[in-house]
Amino acid sequence: MTPEFNLIKQYFTRPTRNTKLGVGDDAALISLSAGMELAISADMLVAGTHFFADCDAYQLGWKSLAVNISDMAAMGANAKWATLAIALPDINESWLAEFSRGFFACADSFNVDLIGGDTTRGSLTISVQIMGEVPIGKALRRDGAKVGDDIWVTGSLGDAAIGLAHLQNKLQPHFTLADHYLEYCLNALHQPQPRLALGLNLLEIAHSAIDISDGLLSDLGHILKAHNLGGAIYLNKLPCSIFTKQHQHEKQIQQYLLAGGDDYELCFTAPQGSRNAIEKIASDLNLPISLIGSIHEGACLIVLDNENKPISIGKTGYDHFA
Amino acid sequence: MTPEFNLIKQYFTRPTRNTKLGVGDDAALISLSAGMELAISADMLVAGTHFFADCDAYQLGWKSLAVNISDMAAMGANAKWATLAIALPDINESWLAEFSRGFFACADSFNVDLIGGDTTRGSLTISVQIMGEVPIGKALRRDGAKVGDDIWVTGSLGDAAIGLAHLQNKLQPHFTLADHYLEYCLNALHQPQPRLALGLNLLEIAHSAIDISDGLLSDLGHILKAHNLGGAIYLNKLPCSIFTKQHQHEKQIQQYLLAGGDDYELCFTAPQGSRNAIEKIASDLNLPISLIGSIHEGACLIVLDNENKPISIGKTGYDHFA
Numbered sequence: 035m036t037p038e039f040n041l042i043k044q045y046f047t048r049p050t051r052n053t054k055l056g057v058g059d060d061a062a063l064i065s066l067s068a069g070m071e072l073a074i075s076a077d078m079l080v081a082g083t084h085f086f087a088d089c090d091a092y093q094l095g096w097k098s099l100a101v102n103i104s105d106m107a108a109m110g111a112n113a114k115w116a117t118l119a120i121a122l123p124d125i126n127e128s129w130l131a132e133f134s135r136g137f138f139a140c141a142d143s144f145n146v147d148l149i150g151g152d153t154t155r156g157s158l159t160i161s162v163q164i165m166g167e168v169p170i171g172k173a174l175r176r177d178g179a180k181v182g183d184d185i186w187v188t189g190s191l192g193d194a195a196i197g198l199a200h201l202q203n204k205l206q207p208h209f210t211l212a213d214h215y216l217e218y219c220l221n222a223l224h225q226p227q228p229r230l231a232l233g234l235n236l237l238e239i240a241h242s243a244i245d246i247s248d249g250l251l252s253d254l255g256h257i258l259k260a261h262n263l264g265g266a267i268y269l270n271k272l273p274c275s276i277f278t279k280q281h282q283h284e285k286q287i288q289q290y291l292l293a294g295g296d297d298y299e300l301c302f303t304a305p306q307g308s309r310n311a312i313e314k315i316a317s318d319l320n321l322p323i324s325l326i327g328s329i330h331e332g333a334c335l336i337v338l339d340n341e342n343k344p345i346s347i348g349k350t351g352y353d354h355f356a
Numbered sequence: 357m358t359p360e361f362n363l364i365k366q367y368f369t370r371p372t373r374n375t376k377l378g379v380g381d382d383a384a385l386i387s388l389s390a391g392m393e394l395a396i397s398a399d400m401l402v403a404g405t406h407f408f409a410d411c412d413a414y415q416l417g418w419k420s421l422a423v424n425i426s427d428m429a430a431m432g433a434n435a436k437w438a439t440l441a442i443a444l445p446d447i448n449e450s451w452l453a454e455f456s457r458g459f460f461a462c463a464d465s466f467n468v469d470l471i472g473g474d475t476t477r478g479s480l481t482i483s484v485q486i487m488g489e490v491p492i493g494k495a496l497r498r499d500g501a502k503v504g505d506d507i508w509v510t511g512s513l514g515d516a517a518i519g520l521a522h523l524q525n526k527l528q529p530h531f532t533l534a535d536h537y538l539e540y541c542l543n544a545l546h547q548p549q550p551r552l553a554l555g556l557n558l559l560e561i562a563h564s565a566i567d568i569s570d571g572l573l574s575d576l577g578h579i580l581k582a583h584n585l586g587g588a589i590y591l592n593k594l595p596c597s598i599f600t601k602q603h604q605h606e607k608q609i610q611q612y613l614l615a616g617g618d619d620y621e622l623c624f625t626a627p628q629g630s631r632n633a634i635e636k637i638a639s640d641l642n643l644p645i646s647l648i649g650s651i652h653e654g655a656c657l658i659v660l661d662n663e664n665k666p667i668s669i670g671k672t673g674y675d676h677f678a
Contacts, residue, residue, distance in 0.1 A: 061395040076439040117398040173385055
């Protein structure tokens with residue numbers, strides 16, 4: 035068997051759970067469950083842009099899939115299938131073994147089948163497409179927010195960005211990260227946990243949702259821009275680590291919290307009457323959740339400090355070409 | 357609007373025909389028609405491996421989608437939706453305008469909606485995923501060939517490989533290509549025409565099918581390997597140009613014909629009793645079609661020359677890592 039086909043067989047072919055025809059033919063075949071439509075999303079990760087070329091292969095495998103499953107969470111879709119197209123500079127079997135181990139660890143955690151893709155020679159580039167089912171007409175979208183909605187976020191913000199800043203030696207010298215917190219930040223950066231279960235539970239409750247990949251302000255901004263709405267969020271309500279809380283009056287840390295990106299938490303809006311339901315869902319899932327602000331008329335997004343004064347925001351999120 | 361989002365809006369957002377929710381949210385949404393299942397395929401094209409970095413952007417846009425639609429043709433699926441993830445070294449607006457023009461020219465030719473994707477910074481890499489509908493249980497596959505089947509191919513073989521060899525100055529000096537034939541070869545290389553309509557018409561007729569991307573021998577080889585079958589094909593029955601016919605006794609030209617790749621024709625097997633039906637379908641589609649051999653017991657693929665003697669084959673097809 036030629037090298038390229040052997041790679042696919044050895045590293046990317048596994049039994050599937052929900053797939054009619056998997057890896058090995060010109061295309062894969064899947065069926066949708068009754069009453070469902072298909073949500074589809076794609077992401078490309080490039081060495082040097084999204085990850086360090088020498089990063090841990092297992093973690094890269096995990097993250098390549100996780101960031102895509104996060105898009106399914108943001109739609110309230112049940113992630114079920116993925117394809118993986120990867121360009122490799124050469125055949126490094128130990129790297130591939132680790133990458134595929136991480137990829138499939140994530141796939142197994144979220145019951146996703148890898149059903150197809152491509153391997154080719156080139157500068158390390160990873161392209162994943164994720165597909166999931168969602169009840170017809172019920173998908174969470176970015177454009178459903180209403181005036182008066184609460185704004186919620188899951189988990190904790192800023193940790194991944196702080197971890198990245200540490201690796202890039204960009205943290206100002208007076209910030210010292212305790213070892214366990216640094217480990218936490220790096221784990222958040224390298225192995226994000228998409229909030230798939232929460233997304234599924236928000237169907238029929240949330241009016242809009244998005245996953246925080248570029249940064250809270252940038253991503254929440256998409257929700258607002260859909261209908262030129264405004265929003266007010268409160269700095270002291272943003273969920274974050276003790277370290278971040280201690281330093282959130284400092285501009286660099288504020289940036290990581292509000293605009294660092296790579297959080298892969300969900301940001302969603304919902305009617306005020308749903309507060310109890312949402313808190314119960316989160317509690318049942320053992321997932322931290324925070325009410326951080328509300329949707330208003332007008333097209334501005336403001337962040338209010340502890341004295342309810344607007345703070346000025348610098349760069350609002352990650353843009354590859356900025 | 358930030359540069360990255362502006363790119364998507366300006367160059368990759370167009371009205372859709374068959375899509376519930378297109379570009380702009382965390383995921384796209386599509387529904388399947390009743391009685392249909394979804395075929396999914398992905399391809400990645402890398403500058404320097406699949407195309408010259410300085411190639412014509414329009415043609416690259418066309419080909420990026422066309423090679424994926426060809427996978428749908430090989431399944432007998434009706435291509436309907438695509439996603440496009442692209443890494444760009446920088447924002448070159450005139451290049452992007454041409455690339456997207458070529459991509460959408462192909463999409464419009466085959467009624468495919470672009471429904472999502474990603475743009476990012478990196479070495480020029482293009483990842484396309486194509487999706488299509490096929491009646492449940494009826495998809496053409498690689499593993500359905502039976503002993504006694506005829507082997508057919510569409511169109512003409514070898515022209516794209518000859519065009520590529522010319523561009524790379526690899527054609528032996530005594531081969532002179534007439535201008536109009538060179539133009540034909542380059543067009544075959546740069547703007548292949550996937551045989552989508554034929555694929556749809558082969559449902560319930562062909563036992564197996566594959567599109568010829570790596571090369572006839574390599575791709576037909578996949579059909580044979582599925583059940584360890586053998587095949588015999590006749591050199592003088594292979595459809596090709598007058599130039600190739602004139603020189604097909606010469607090893608270099610034989611290689612292009614049998615193993616050059618980039619043909620994007622369909623190779624399929626079907627019962628002998630279907631010959632008339634197949635010829636009628638091809639005639640109605642105004643598509644050349646050729647009966648080139650047959651499926652046998654045993655696990656060998658042999659190519660017979662004009663005297664029915666086996667010829668020896670060198671490299672059987674393109675492998676990125678060989």
